[in-house]
Amino acid sequence: DEIKMGVLLGFTGPLESLAPAMAQGAEMAIKEVSDSGKLLDGDTVTPVRGDSTCVDAAAATAAAETLVTSDGVKGIMGAMCSGATTAVLQNVAMPNGIVMISPSATSPALSDMEDDGLFFRTAPSDARQGEVMADEIMEKGLSSVAVTYTNNDYGKGLADSFQKAFEAQGGTVTISTAHEDGKGDYSAEVGSLASAGGDALAVVGYVDQGGSGVLRGALDTGAFETFIFPDGMVSQTLEDNFGSEIEGSFGQLPDSEGQGMETYLSMAESAGYDGSSAYSGAAYDGAALMLLAMQAAGSSDPKVYKDKITEIANGPGEKIYPGELAKALELIAAGTAIDYEGATAVNMIGNGEAAGTFREIEIKDGKIETVKYR
Amino acid sequence: MIRVENLVKSFGGFRAVDGASLEIAKGSITGLIGPNGAGKSTLFNVIAGVHEPTSGRVTMDGEDITGLKPHELFHKGLLRTFQVAHEFPSLTVRENLMMVPSQQSGETLLNTLIGRKRIRDEEAALLAKADEVLDFLTISHLRDEKAGNLSGGQKKLLELGRTMMVDAKIVFLDEVGAGVNRTLLNTIGDAIVRLNRERGYTFCVIEHDMDFIGRLCDPVIVMAEGHVLAEGSAAHIMENEAVIEAYLGTGLKNKTKEAAQ
Amino acid sequence: MDVINALVALTNYVIIPATAYGAQLALGALGVTLVYSILRFSNFAHGDTMALGTGIVILITWGFQSLGITLGPLPTALLALPFGIVITAALLLGTDRTVYRFYRKVRAAPVVLVMVSVGVMFVMNALTRFLIGVDQINFDDGVRFVISARQWRDMTGLSEPLTLRSTQVITVITAVAVMVLLFWFLNRTRTGKSMRAFSDNEDLALLSGIDPNRVVTVTWIITGALATIAGTLYGLDKSFKAFTYFQLLLPIFAAAIVGGIGSPVGAILGGFVISFSEVGLTYAWKKVATYLVPAWEPDGLVQLLSTDYKFAVSFTILILVLIFRPTGLLKGKIV
């Protein structure tokens, strides 16, 4: 039989550049499972892409609607941005009883949203990231920070949770101001940030969006020298474009240590795309998790396999890393418990939330160096 | 009826109307002539509320109407035509006429939903009236043509026709004659006289055709360089040296004779 | 009181960036204004034309770079620019042939042309992405700074940094040059005048023996050149990303109109008015204030409006200008 899986990402719109690497991640997992021929009764899996446009709730809903009602997908790997994810969850997934695993929707609001047990995410809530970020800054001995965030639920959510955590620890946020993505000019924002001052600037944005724009402006005008980069900023692009200019700056992102990620990166490389692109690994994990849960439930019916997802993700059992999906399918079929780790060390807490570990990085000699995990 | 006191209108530094004072008597057909650029149309435009005057005052029956909006002046019974025809191109000729009367109950949105009977009756009356005007202007055959497709002269007629749709007190005609066939112009002239006699319209007419002016107007006001140069009966004006020099010229006939020799 | 540092801060965060941004807007506005005044429609495809032109320039730049050809201290893209202009102009002429010409022939109302340009905008939008993708691309090489923050500090010993990027200088110089050239072309040359005549009264232009096809061709060529130059300079200064060029359309239109649409000088002026109001009114004056009145430690940011509303500022100004001076700051064209 053929099982279809929706890959619903913002292929056009303000985050269009992140989507391809994520889609390829998910499709790699799907292909791996499908080619193994070991899923359920030797079923094949085909990905069906849908364009959530990231910001247009109506278009995202329509795209998801098509995936579910006309393509008949059994689950949706997506959506990408928190806003579109919420829309699709409430308008399509819940009414139709379809499982959604988002690799990247990190808004804290999604934590306690009603979801009939259908919604999961492989990325941790930003409530957590804000705390990690505050801890890290405190440890570096910085006491005042200016914050600029991308003006969406992710940016504002993370900036708010950071500010709360940081101030609770005695730090000062001199200014917390939004920037719009997709603009070319950030002189006004940089001017305000510079005027407010601070020991460092936290850039809560997207690296190939406004985040880089503000960073560029701040560097060029000499407004700040040290920067703090959360998940949306940490990528190869940052290293390529800024390198030694941001020497000594630091940051963190949901990521996990070791084996899983490394394997994934090399798999991505041989498949010809950049696996370190934000949430690409999480997308692989999202798709894999869903398929493994089907195997565990012995059914591709979302209402049935939704209950297996947490079990697969959290173990206990044999740890499964990228590239080992065939093995995992066999193990499950054989009745052996597994613990899916994947590229990003997937672990669910409570209500479909990923626990998430964070990787702390620092720019040394113009390169992103991992300092430690927490 | 209309009194213009010391009116000035300047564009940038240029005074198109420069201290003009004049009076249009009730029931008269006043002619307004003057060289090109004398400021006649500008004066009209100021009186009709298209331009704000730079200074000066306009009164109508003693009431100050300076700076009123065109639609407010319309409601006071002041109508005008344009030198360059201003038809409504996508409306039919008939609709161009029917839209003129104000206070049509069908122009109130609520009535279009609940007062349909009344609208129907009013429309029937309007239609009859419009057809009558079209007959009068000899363009009945064009009644369903889009006004945008009319010839230059036909547009002029339509322009005049619109003033006949309501009971005006005073009508300002800016060169109705330009581009209108003389035979037809005679008819128009008769119409003006009739409207003046029978309905008591007051007219103020800008025109360059001296035959027309001579036949119709008394008094005639001559403007030059933004102010009033002379005023009097047509015959009187045509003798006036200054007017001849500035406006009338010595006449074509002599010259053509010269040329022929 | 520390006037020098205050001035430096102001220059660094307001004057220099606003000047460069203003020049970029102005170049875009010139293109919009030209199409508006001669072909008589608001060209919504202009932003995406800029993106497409820039995309082409980037591809050529990469070609040069891979051949080892550079311009020394100047960005290689400047070398690629003429080629980019030729291709973009050719594309626009092709668009005109296949799309716009028909509407001129049937004398469509301007708004139909606006709609047509929206269609073209959609198409170009897609083409640009097919051509060069959606990613952020930095293609500037050569010397980045005329004065960098470090040099400045070493040079002056002031605590406030000041930087001047070479792209900012190039942008401003180019904008002024292009403006002067265009002004001269339109008002002094035969072709230029025939273009204005055409824009005034197409029928009469015909009766004067002006060849409409020639006018249209020249207009599109210049528009292509302006769009490519504007887009490339913008991309050099801030990096290229297809999506930003669509967003740029709004401030560009605002600039053209504030200045007085149809007037090249107005477009330049409008660009600066928009940029300075955006940057200046949302600037947090805290730093400058502390330098000037050290005793006063403002606890707020001394910011009139948060930068969230910088759009609002420029549009409020636009509306005020339109209400009090409807033809724009310099008298534009009323069509």
Add this chain to the structure above:
Amino acid sequence: MSYLNAADMTGGYGKADILHGCTLSVEKGQIAVIVGPNGAGKSTAMKAVFGMLPLRSGSVTLDGQDITALSPQDRVKMGMGFVPQVNNVFPTMSVEENLEMGAFIRHDDYRATMAQVFDLFPILKDKRRQNAGELSGGQRQQVAVGRALMTQPKLLMLDEPTAGVSPIVMDELFDRIIEVARTGISILMVEQNARQALEIADKGYVLAQGENRYTDTGQALLADPEVRRTFLGG
């Protein structure tokens, strides 16, 4: 063969024909005047002669050459000049630039011609820097005629050149038209100031409903009581 010969023109704007076999001709250096009621098709006939209206049948020849298929621009190059009845200036260009545009196809020095135009219409000299759109109706008309004269055409077509101009300027204009004709330029014009126009016309046409109703010398038409009554206003 006349200098301009427009024979049997039939055509219109949409479905219905406006012109029904209308014929016009002008000899070298002569003046032909078209009169007729409003909507008779006079302007339409002029447009047809100038190639701005597709003809369903009929032909136009100029100086013996068939130009029926030529575009208006090409007709300009062949020495035809036209002043339309409406929209006949460039409103946002200055008076001087308007005149320059008249000389667009000329590559020689046109300053002498411009001086002549300014002599003819002195007011234009004062207003040379003002935009034509800001002129009074009559001034605008003068610009329009001036623009056509700048072309130094061999055939000058005028659609109601005197509409809205003051008597003194009208006299001057007719005067000048005679002068122009004397230099060998042929003139074809539509006039509502029909009596003055026919006075100077070598040939007159009365057009009604798209057809030639009367054709004769100007004087003869003026003398015809029927024509006077129905078309010239008595």
Add this chain to the structure above:
Amino acid sequence: MSGTHQPSRSSSLRGPLFFAILAALLVIEGLTSGWNSTLGILNMGLLSAIMALGVNMQWGYAGLFNAGAMGFLALGGLAPVLISTAPTPGAFRAGGPGILTAFAVAIIAVLLAIQAYRRTRGPVRALLVTAILILGFFAFRWLFDPAVTVIEAINPSAAGNLGGLGWPTLLSWPIGALLAAGAAWLVGKTALGLRSDYLAIATLGIAEILVAILKNEQWLDRGVLNVNGIPRPWPVPYEIDLQSSATFVEMAQNWGIDPTLASTLTVKLAFLVLFVIVILLLIWGTELALKSPWGRMMRAIRDNEISAAAMGKNVTRRHLQIFVLGSAVIGLAGAMMISLDGQMTPASYNPLRYTFLILVMVIVGGSGSNWGSVLGGILVWYLWVKAGDWGPDIMGWAASPFADGPLKDHLLNSAAHMRMLVMGIILLVVLRFSPRGLLPEK
């Protein structure tokens, strides 16, 4: 609008023909991709049709080029948030008075400034007005900012805003229209004197400002944090409730339909019925108005404002009237859309989708024609959705001759942009072969 001349004789047949084609397309969609998808497209299409009706009133009837549909749409969408969501406990008590006084102060300042402007002249006027406005602004911020801080501190991850009144959602629709109308009145008062294309740019900017406010004023609508779970209008049920209702499940099974499917279809049909009722009411009203002297007057104004004014028509007031009415209709659509979506995401308002696409709908349908707007609204929305589906297919086909490799990957990855391409080409084709729209104004 001289445009091109099209024979008007066939127009009586054109309408039914095009609607039949549209219906056929939707039926094909239903048969190939399922009725859910059809109904989904149809519902959003109907909403688009209402938006198009509003824009058409302004552009088609009166020649007012409102390029700010997005702003009024967004503002209308605020109504369901403020009316029908549950109140945030304590929020109003904490910050409400502060905010209300702040706005009162702002209004007083503006009124004072207007008075000062009227009563004085010259430099005194400039100084006085500026002084009043600046003082007023600071007073406003001084009152407003603390109130906002208090409100935003209340349960920020789930609320942080004033919340709504908890009233029925259906009520929020007319209120959305009122909100938009109010804003349009203000905008119209200031901007309607402008020339048509300037009005376009001004409204384009105003729309951006309105959306910026919705995005940044967290106390009002949670800003970019979005409001979720906005209740559905009566009588639209929830799928879950239907699925858990025994009678419903039984009924579905009797009909031989899967209960889940039946529930989703029922919900969509319920929305559909509501939307159709609204559209029919709107068309009934507007058609009557258009065919009456009012419509004739509006066309006259559109044709020639100066002359219409000379004929006694109060052009400014009529413009304001139609601008407000059209915006109200757009606002109504905005409120309806939010209650269909069940959430308010201010960041999702972008001009391409909510201003330009709507204009495309009006033009494709035929400006000035109400049924044209309805046709255009549904058809263009259908195409917009389908273009997203067809894009990859077309691209896959176009790329098939190429060998696997980076070029092919690049092409396949670009497939999503086919939507833009397809949309652009469709628009160009319609404009080319039917420039006055599919159902031209007669």
